[in-house]
Structures are given as structure tokens and as C-alpha cells.
Amino acid sequence: MKFGIYLPPKAETAKCPVLYWLSGLTCTEQNFITKAGFHQAAAEHGLIVVAPDTSPRGCNIEGEDESWDFGTGAGFYVDATEDPWKTNYRMYSYIKDELPKLINANFPTDPERMSIFGHSMGGHGALILALKNPGKYKSVSAFAPICNPIQCEWGKKALGGYLGSDAYDATQLVKSYPNSHLDILIDQGKDDQFLSAGQLLPDNFIAACTEQKIPVVFRLQQASCFCSP
């Protein structure tokens, strides 16, 4: 598995907190590193940024390259339980355990300070990882996340394919989230085509959070383009 990592100047002399970025559908570990332009901000704040890939590649699983929203480039950050995916498609464990272990062992990280953020499918990944691991991440932010996958087309396809359950749905998870401190920030483009297509469903998530009293600040921005960052 490939990942991209940015080390700020501060990392030369001190341990830095780590920010994990999860990319969306069809992305690789390159998209964020190459296109986002986060480097200056990360340098200023002394943050290490890690951008993993969105799925395992070259697994030779039949059908893995058939669609852009399922299989290669669409890991959905879950541990698949169904064949033929369950051997290779374990993105959830990868992001939760394997990758941090690797990063902490090889780079000057402060293992106590970790946060997670992502876009779209990555936003979904960030939310579920944070919600399923209370206290592990200091903050979670999501850009146009898929908030309620079991209710939208993408989610139904992916989660149906990888899993049998809804254990990886942010909106569902929120409903049973223990009252532990979590700071969630979500940004969503107003004219996002996928918002209007009902793929993202942030309202469901917000309603659930409101009910559960999970602090979220959700910003509807003027952006219309759903470009990968």
C-alpha cells in the first residue's frame, strides 16, 4: 500500500502531531499531496500530514475495476466481511491500526495527538473512524462527506458489496456514540451535484447529532464544484 506523507520543518527537531487525510472515490495517495496545497498551513502549524490510498490495488479480484465507485479506488474505509473482498479490503483496520503503527515507528510523531479528516468517501471514513474510536482522534473534519451511506446509492452499493451490516454508517454510529468529547467540523458545497443527488445526506447526520448532543459545526459553503481536492 502506498501513502503520501508531509513532514514540516518542525519535524526535524521535535515530534509533531499527525493529521490523517482520507481521499474520496477514485483518488490515490497522490491527489491530496499534489493538488491540495496544504503544505504551507501544515508547515506553519507544525503538522505531519499522511494521505493513504483509497483501496488496495492490483489484488486481481474479479470485478475490482468494473466501477469507479466500488472496488479499486473505492475502499470506503471498511473491513469487508464478504467474499471475494474480505481478504484484501480491510481499509478500516489499515487506517485505524496498521498505518498509525507504521507512521509512529518511522517518523517523528507525537502519538498522542492525531486527527483525521477527509473528503466525500474520505469524509465518511473520517467520521466513522472517529465515531467508532472515541478519544482516539483530537478532532475530525469532513468535506462534503457521505454522511448516511446506507441511505444513498453509493453506500448501498459499497456497503452492500463489502459488508452485510450498517456498522460503518456515520449517522447510525452517532446514534449510539458515548458522550465523549468530539469536535466535528463539516464543510459542504451548496451546489454540490452529489448533495442534490442525495448521495451525501448531511441533514440526516446533523439531525442525529443534534438529538445525541454531539457538537458539530456544519458549514454550507458557496462552492459548487465537487472536485477532488
Add this chain to the structure above:
Amino acid sequence: MSSRSGSAREYETSDRSPGLSAFPPVPESSESEAEGLIFYHMDLYGSKERFDIFPKELTGQEDRSLGDTRKESALSSEKFQRAQEAGYDLEKEVAELAKMYGLDEDREKELELLGGHLEMVESRWPPARTEKVGSQGSIYNASKSSSPMKDQSQSTKQQGLPGEASQDEEENKARAEDKAESHIGSGEGLSSSGMSDEWNSQAVSEEEAADIFCSTCKMPIRAFDKLFGEHKDHEVAQLPSALESEKEEIHKNMCKLEEQIAQMENFASHLEEIFITVEENFGRQEQNFEVHYNDAVQVLAQKYEEQLEALGEEKRQKLEALYGQLVSCGEHLDTCKELTDATQELYLENDKASFMKAAVTMVDRLEEFLKKEVDLELSTLPDFEERVIDFSEVEQLMNSINTIPAPCAPVINPQAPNTATGTSLRVCWGLFSDDTVECYQLCYKPVSNERSSDEQAAPSPPTIKNKKIRSCENAALVCWESRDINPVDSYTVELSKLTDEENGDTITESIVGIPNCEVLIHLQPTQSYRICIRALNLGGSSERSEPVLIHTTGTYFCLNEDTAHPLLAILDDGFTIACDELENPECDLPVYDNSFTRCIGILGSLIPFPGKHYWEVEVEEDTEYRIGVAFENTPRHGYLGANNSSWCMRHIITPSRHKYEFLHSGMTPDIRITIPPRRIGILLDYENCRLSFFNADIAQHLYAFNSHFQHYVHPCFALETPGILRIHTGIAIPPWTALP
């Protein structure tokens, strides 16, 4: 000559003195001499490095010269010239060569290499140098013409000097030396002594070299010559000691030279300053002149206008008079005509009786009419008065152009702490930069502290306006009032820092000479201070006012009651605002000039301290409010956040949910917040141009405005439904508000 030119460039770029940079006009043949002189410059300016430089230069030159000397078996005069141009470098090279080749072993070879010029050089150089050295003092002041003559005589003295080239060279060198400033010459002299050191050491080891100094001829000679040559009867001295005394003399002159250099440098920098002063004075004069000129022109224009107007007036009057005359003329003519017509008509009357009747009347009428005087005189002359513009005022102005206006009264600074002792006092004052001041006159008189019957009574202590105090971590703004029949000249603030030890009455600082009833004091963070005020006049100082306590933790402000909307009530603690009913926000209740009329709001006091400030507002779940900051001039008829002079967070309740807006210029981002905050933290950061809002209970960042605040702002608060807002100040900035 590359390194030479290098140093030439170096020399040209230095701005030591303008004179030197004008050096280039030098006879062509002495291009090399320029270089040689440059060398001397470097030599001079660093007295400590004088001798160090020589070897460096030497090594730079050495390779080349060695190459030269090796390549050519015989030194042509041209080559010698060049070698000469290298100046004493050749001497150095010689010394080095000698060392390299071993004096005893290869003396012959060496001589051969240098084409036998070594001897010539040896014998020639010192006389030239020492002669020069001897006349060092005179070169300072001598004109350029004098030295060459000496040189001429020198060259004739020289013995065994073959070739014109060398002689010319000598003269050129001398001339060049003379042309240079005196210190150059002495540099040369110095180098010569340095050279002669090496030369000397070399000479000593040479069997055939001169080793005695003939004081009479002022040249080194061989012992042999003394015994058998022309120097037989001359006074001689051992070369080393002669050397020493020469060196001493050179050294003395060098010192004098250094002094001169220092003097000249000082003078040069002084001149530079004077340049600036001249410019300044010019500027001032120019301005002065311009002002006067403008004044004069203005007066002139004014006079012209006046006269023109008077002229016009005169014309008008004349015309009016004439017109009047014309009119009465016309009237008269009319009457005449009328009479004539009537008379003519009369004649047409055939009836004799009627005729007679009418005729008689007519005649009377005519007679009557003709009695009137006919004025045929012009009421006014067509000529105009002579007018002259009075230039006297302008003249006066022009004449006063050179008078220097008297300076404005200087302003004495208030007495600063620690400027007075029992017997002395330090007084500082400020000057208006436009004024030309020659000197100041300080007048003082002791003022008695005792109250005497015919002097003023000391004032009574002022009262600090407790509720109007504003403070932050670094400063406090305190104001007070003094209701006193006695006049007050100034106020003194006394403040003492409260420590954990006994509540001592020790004053740690006092600020005197405060003219108004307000002061901004700089304080240390996270401390407590007790502050009181005294009023002063000629009669003395008042008692201390009641003290106030100021804590420099967080930012502290209070509410401006006179900005409150009539329906907004401020509760007793001064930090809770409430609104009971909303029936008619634009009601008929009395409205102050400064209060909000539509928005049920209130402003806090201005926060006039740079840096970061934090306060909290406690709200109820169902309170609809607007809280934020605003400029002083935010329209009182407007709503907070609806204009560009206010920023606020707004909470309204819709049937479905809590709605939050962050308003500025009427615009808000679309934001959902899942947990309605009950305690809102507001961070005002003037420095980073940011106003941030937090849910203080869960340390959640809600939103931040990024706006460059051009003025200081007031906190602002408003209610949109009946409810209560509690404001908390004096809170230290929580760490979680820092930029994530």
C-alpha cells in the same frame, strides 16, 4: 597587473574622501603609479595592518614577477620600468628570491636573474626613499612644484645610475608621489622603511652591499667607500642605527599624518552633515518664501478686487445719475410735447369765446411750465476718479520675508517619575520642529507647600468613576471627576501593586501632571493594583481619592447605559441585561441621542487596548439574541450585524430547530450547529484581525470573522425576544481558543 586593477577598483569604490576619487587624471606613464598609490592607501588606513599587507601583496605579485624574471634573461629598460612600477614589490621579491635561492649559494644566479639590477636597485632605492622621508614634513604643506626639483637633485646625487629609464622612472615616481596626498607619500615612506628592513637584512648578508650610512651624503655606502672613496672624510654611522633613526623620524611623521587623517575624516563627515543641514535650511527658506509670496499675492489680488469693485460702483452711480437725468429729460419733453399739442389744438378752435377761455388757461399753464428751471447740466462727469492700488501692505509683507517668526512656546513635559531629588530636578520639554530656536531660557520659582491665606486652597480629592473603568492584561483606562470649587491644575495617579504580603501602603508608581480626568496606565498582567487620584493646584495637593482595585486578568469593560434601547434594562450588577416585553420596539419612551432605537441593544465601553480580549455571554436556551462587536459610529437606528460597522452572532428559534447566523453587512454564512451554546465565548483579536465565537462549555469553535478592524470596537449585545443575557468579563483567555 590583474591584482593591481583589482585593488584599483577597490579603491575607487571606497568613499573615503572625494578628493581621492578625482585621482584618475594622472600622466599616462604613471598608470602603474596609480596602482602603486592605491596600494599605499590600503596601507595607510589600517595602521595595524601596515606591515601585514606588504607580504600579501607580495605573494600576489610574486608568482607573476618570478615568472617575469625567469622568462627573460635580460631586463630591458621597459621591464625594469615595470618592475619599478611594481615599486617596492620588486624589493620584496628580491628578498623572497634571495631567501628562496639561498643568499650565499646562488648570489650570482640571483644577480643574473635580475639582470644585475639588484645592486642598482639597492643602491638607488634607499636614497630616493630616504630623501623623500627626510622631507616628509614639508610635503604636507608643500606645493606640487617643489618636490620634483628635489627629485631632480636627488637623481644627480645618485651614484652609478645607468639608463634614462631608471631616472625617468624615479622622477615619475616622485611626481606621482607628490601628486598624491601627503599621506600617500608617507605611506611610501613607511613602505620604504619596511622595505629597507628586508633590504637591509638582505644587504647585511651580502658581502658586497653597503653597510654603512653616510650622514653627509645621506646615502648608504660600502665600508670600502668610506675608506677609499669619496666618503673618506664624511661622517658615517652604522647602517642599522641610521636606519633606526630614520625609521623613528618616519614614524613621527606617520603619527602626524594619522592625526591629519582623523581630522580630515571628521571634517568629511561633518561636511556630510552640513550637506543635510543646508538642504534643510534651504527647504525651510523655500517654504518661508513661498508662504510670504503667497501672502503677498493674496493681498495684491484682494486689493485689485477691491479697486475693481469700487470702479464698478462708481460707474454704476454715474450711469444711474445720468439715467435719472435722461428720464426727467424725457418727462420734460413729454410735457412740452403735450403742451404743444394742446396749443395746436387750441388754434383749431373756431369759437372765439371758447378759444379765449382755453387760451387764457393755456397761457397760464405755459407760463407756469416755462418758469421751471431747465437743468441742462450733466449731473455727473464722465471721467473716473484716479485710482491707485496701494502696494504698501504688499511691500510690508515682502519686507518681512526674512524675519524669523518668534518660536512657539515650548511645551514642558509633565514631570516623569524619578526625575527629582532633594536638590535637583530634571525638566524636559518639546519643541515645534518648524521653529528656529537659538536658545532656551528656563525660569523657575519655588512654590510653597504651605497654605497661606492669600493663596489658593488645595483642592478636594476627586472621585474615581468606578463603573467606567476599563482594563485588560496590560493596561487600564481610569477616569474620574472632580467636583471642586477650587481650580485644579493637574492630577496625580498613585498606584500600588498588591502582593501577597501585608497590604502595604507603599506607592510603587505615581504619574504626575495629568491634565484631564482620564489616564491610560500600563500595568503588568495577572496582578492586582490599588489606584487612587489626587488633584493638585498651587495651593497644594488634595487628599487621596477613594481607591479602586484593578485586576489585570482578562479584559474588563462595562456597559454604556446611554446607548441602551429604552426597552432594555440593565440589572443591578451592571452586567445583566434584560428585556421584558417587545410590544412596540419603536415606542414612545424617551430616547437619548446615543441609544438604539430599533434594535433592542446596548454597547459596552470601547476596548481601546491592542492585542486579544475575551469575554463570555451566558444565554438561555430560548433567548433570541445578537452578540458581537461594533464601532462607535454604528447606526443607532440599525440592527447589529446588518451594517458594515458591526459583527455579531445571532440566534433565532425556528419551529424546526435553532438557527444561527454570523452577521456582518447583513450577510451570514450558512451554518448549522448541533448543540445550542449556553455560554458563548467571544475572542476579539485586534492583532490577527479576527473575531471568534466559541461554545465555552465544550470548548467548541463555532465561527470566526476575519476582518481588519480599523478602529477600536465596543462589545455589543441585543435581545430579540424577552430574555436575559449575562455578561462575564475579566476572564483570562482560555487556551483552547488558540488557533488549532
